[in-house]
Amino acid sequence: xxAAAPLVFLPPQPAIEVSHLVKSYxxxxxxxDISFMVPRGEIIGFLGPNGAGKxxxxxxxxxxxxxxxxxxxxxxxxxxxxxxxVKRRIGYMPENNPLxxxxxxxEYLYFRGRLKEIPRGKLGARIDxxxxxxxxxxxxxxxxxxxxxxxxxxxxxxEAVLAEPPVIIMDxxxxxxxxHQILIVRDLIASLRGRMTVLISSHILPEIEMxxxxxxxINQGRIVAQGTPADLRREVLGQSAYEIEAxxxxxxxxxxxxxxxxxxxxxxxxxxxxxxxRTIQLKTLSAEDSGEAILRTFLSEGLRVRSLTRAHPTLExxxxxxxxxxxxxxxxxxxxxxxx
Amino acid sequence: MKHxxxxxxxxxxxxxxxPSTYIAAVAFLSLMGFVxxxxxxxxxKMPQDTSPASVFFLYYWIPVIFMVPLLxxxxxxxxxxxxxxxTLLTTPVSTAEVVMGKYGAxxxxxxxxxxxxAGFFYILKHFAGDxxxxxxxxxxxxxxxxxxxGLFFVAIGVFxxxxxRNQAVAGMICAVLLFGVILxxxxxxxxxxxxxxxxxxxxxxVNYARVFQHYEDFTRGIVDVRELLFYVSGTVLAxxxxxxxxxxxxxxx
Numbered sequence: 001x002x003a004a005a006p007l008v009f010l011p012p013q014p015a016i017e018v019s020h021l022v023k024s025y026x027x028x029x030x031x032x033d034i035s036f037m038v039p040r041g042e043i044i045g046f047l048g049p050n051g052a053g054k055x056x057x058x059x060x061x062x063x064x065x066x067x068x069x070x071x072x073x074x075x076x077x078x079x080x081x082x083x084x085x086v087k088r089r090i091g092y093m094p095e096n097n098p099l100x101x102x103x104x105x106x107e108y109l110y111f112r113g114r115l116k117e118i119p120r121g122k123l124g125a126r127i128d129x130x131x132x133x134x135x136x137x138x139x140x141x142x143x144x145x146x147x148x149x150x151x152x153x154x155x156x157x158x159e160a161v162l163a164e165p166p167v168i169i170m171d172x173x174x175x176x177x178x179x180h181q182i183l184i185v186r187d188l189i190a191s192l193r194g195r196m197t198v199l200i201s202s203h204i205l206p207e208i209e210m211x212x213x214x215x216x217x218i219n220q221g222r223i224v225a226q227g228t229p230a231d232l233r234r235e236v237l238g239q240s241a242y243e244i245e246a247x248x249x250x251x252x253x254x255x256x257x258x259x260x261x262x263x264x265x266x267x268x269x270x271x272x273x274x275x276x277x278r279t280i281q282l283k284t285l286s287a288e289d290s291g292e293a294i295l296r297t298f299l300s301e302g303l304r305v306r307s308l309t310r311a312h313p314t315l316e317x318x319x320x321x322x323x324x325x326x327x328x329x330x331x332x333x334x335x336x337x338x339x340x
Numbered sequence: 341m342k343h344x345x346x347x348x349x350x351x352x353x354x355x356x357x358x359p360s361t362y363i364a365a366v367a368f369l370s371l372m373g374f375v376x377x378x379x380x381x382x383x384x385k386m387p388q389d390t391s392p393a394s395v396f397f398l399y400y401w402i403p404v405i406f407m408v409p410l411l412x413x414x415x416x417x418x419x420x421x422x423x424x425x426x427t428l429l430t431t432p433v434s435t436a437e438v439v440m441g442k443y444g445a446x447x448x449x450x451x452x453x454x455x456x457x458a459g460f461f462y463i464l465k466h467f468a469g470d471x472x473x474x475x476x477x478x479x480x481x482x483x484x485x486x487x488x489x490g491l492f493f494v495a496i497g498v499f500x501x502x503x504x505r506n507q508a509v510a511g512m513i514c515a516v517l518l519f520g521v522i523l524x525x526x527x528x529x530x531x532x533x534x535x536x537x538x539x540x541x542x543x544x545x546v547n548y549a550r551v552f553q554h555y556e557d558f559t560r561g562i563v564d565v566r567e568l569l570f571y572v573s574g575t576v577l578a579x580x581x582x583x584x585x586x587x588x589x590x591x592x593x
Binding site for chain 2: 059062063064065066087092093095099114115116159
C-alpha cells in the first residue's frame with residue numbers, strides 16, 4: 001500500500017492574515033506596519049478617518065496593488081506569489097463601486113460570472129440567486145447607468161458575492177445610502193455571517209457596531225485599536241459614566257463615593273432646576289456596574305433621586321478617542337513636522 | 341488566455357452600444373463613398389491606367405487617422421477613469437488578457453467597417469457591367485494591406501488609450517502617432533536632406549517603414565515578408581507597451 005498522507009487535523013487557516021504590511025507611495029507611508037488576522041466566517045469592520053490607509057490595505061489584500069513590504073495571505077495563499085489563487089477566493093467591491101454604465105444588470109452579472117470562472121451551466125441559476133438575495137429582480141433588465149444609488153450599490157454587492165468566494169472585501173458598501181437601504185445592506189451582510197468572511201470599511205459607526213464581530217481602527221497607516229466593540233470601549237475609554245438626577249444636600253456626596261467604589265469620582269454637577277434637582281455625572285474606572293450601590297447610597301443619605309442612567313459610550317466615542325490618541329502619539333514623535 | 345474570449349465578446353458588445361463606434365462608421369462610409377464616387381467620375385470621363393481599386397485604397401490613411409482613435413480611445417482610458425479596471429483586475433484575469441481582448445474587439449470592428457466598403461465594388465460591378473473596372477487583384481491586395489496594416493494601427497490606438505485616463509487625450513495621442521507613422525515617415529522619405537551619404541542607413545530605415553510603399557506593393561500583388569514583419573513586430577511591440585503601461589500605472593497609482 002502506498003504511504004497514505006498522514007491524517008493531521010490542522011486548525012482551520014485564518015481567512016485573512018496580514019503581517020507587518022507596509023505600503024509607501026513616493027515616500028509617504030500609507031500603511032505602516034499593520035498586522036492582523038481574521039478567522040473564517042467572521043465579519044470584521046475597518047474603521048479610520050479619511051486617508052488612514054483603509055482602501056490601500058484592502059487593495060493590497062485583493063492583489064490589485066503590490067505591498068512595499070510585509071506578507072498578506074488569503075485562505076493560506078500568499079497574495080504576492082499566488083495572486084490568481086487569491087483572486088479566485090475573494091469578492092471585492094471597491095470604493096465608490098465602479099460599474100459600467102452601458103450594461104444591463106443581468107448582462108453585467110453574467111460577464112462577471114464568466115470572468116470569475118463560474119461554469120456556464122450554473123451561472124444562470126446563481127445569477128437568479130444573487131438577484132433574489134439583493135432584491136434586484138425588478139431591475140434585472142435595466143441599464144446600470146440609469147439605476148439609483150441604492151440599486152447600484154446592491155449590484156456591487158451582488159457582484160461581490162456572485163462566485164460565493166470565502167472572503168468578501170467591501171470598501172464602504174453603505175456610503176450614500178438612505179437609512180432604509182442601509183438596513184437592507186446591513187441585513188444582507190449579516191446574512192453572510194458564518195458562511196463567508198467579510199471585511200468592510202465604513203464611516204458609519206453604528207453600522208459597523210451592529211454588523212461586525214470585530215473592529216479594527218486604523219489611523220495614519222497604523223492599527224490604533226482592535227477587538228469587539230465592547231472590548232474597545234473598555235480598552236480605549238477605560239471608564240464608564242453614570243448620570244444621576246438628585247435633589248437635597250449634596251455636599252457629602254464626594255466623601256460617600258469612595259465607600260461605594262474607590263475609583264468613583266464626581267465629574268460634574270449642574271445647577272439645580274426649579275424642582276431642586278441637579279444632574280450629577282460620576283466616572284469610574286471599574287467595569288462593573290455599580291448602579292445599584294450608587295442608588296442605595298444616595299437614598300440612604302435621604303436624597304431624592306429622579307433618575308439614574310449608565311452612559312454607554314458609542315463606537316463613535318471609541319473611534320474619536322482612539323484616533324485622537326494616535327494623533328497625540330504621532331505629534332510626540334521627535335523629528336516629525338507638526339500637523340497642519 | 342482562458343478569459344480572452346469572454347473579454348473579447350464583452351468588448352465587441354460594448355463597442356456596439358457606444359456612440360463613437362457609429363460616428364466612426366458613418367464618417368468612414370460617407371467619406372469613402374465620396375472618394376469612390378469621385379473616382380468613378382474620373383473613370384467615366386476618360387480611361388485610366390490603373391484600376392479604381394488601387395486609387396480607392398490610396399486614401400486609406402484619411403479614415404485610419406480618425407477611425408482608429410474613435411474605436412480605441414475608450415478602451416483602457418475609460419476603464420481607468422471609471423475605476424472598473426480595479427474590479428476587472430481583481431478577478432483571475434491577467435492584464436495581457438484584458439489588453440488583448442480589447443485590442444481584438446477594436447480590430448474586429450475596424451475590419452467590419454472596411455469590409456463593408458466592399459459594397460461599393462459590388463454596386464459598381466452590378467450596375468457598370470464593365471468587367472475590366474473590377475480587377476480582383478488590386479481589390480484583394482488592398483484589403484490584405486488594410487488587414488495587415490490595421491493590426492499595427494489599432495495596436496497604436498490601444499497603446500495611446502493606456503497612456504491617459506482621459507478619452508479625448510488618448511484619442512489625440514493616437515491620431516498624432518498614426519499621423520507620424522503614416523505621413524511623417526512618408527515626409528522623411530521624400531526629404532532631400534536625408535539623401536546625404538552619411539545618412540544612408542537612416543534613409544534605408546525610413547524607406548523600410550514607408551507605409552505608402554507597402555500599400556503600393558500589396559496592391560500590385562507583392563506580399564513581402566519583411567513588410568509583414570514590420571507590421572507584426574510593430575503590433576507586438578505596441579501591445580507589450582500597452583500591457584506594461586497598464587501595469588506601471590497600477591504600481592504608481
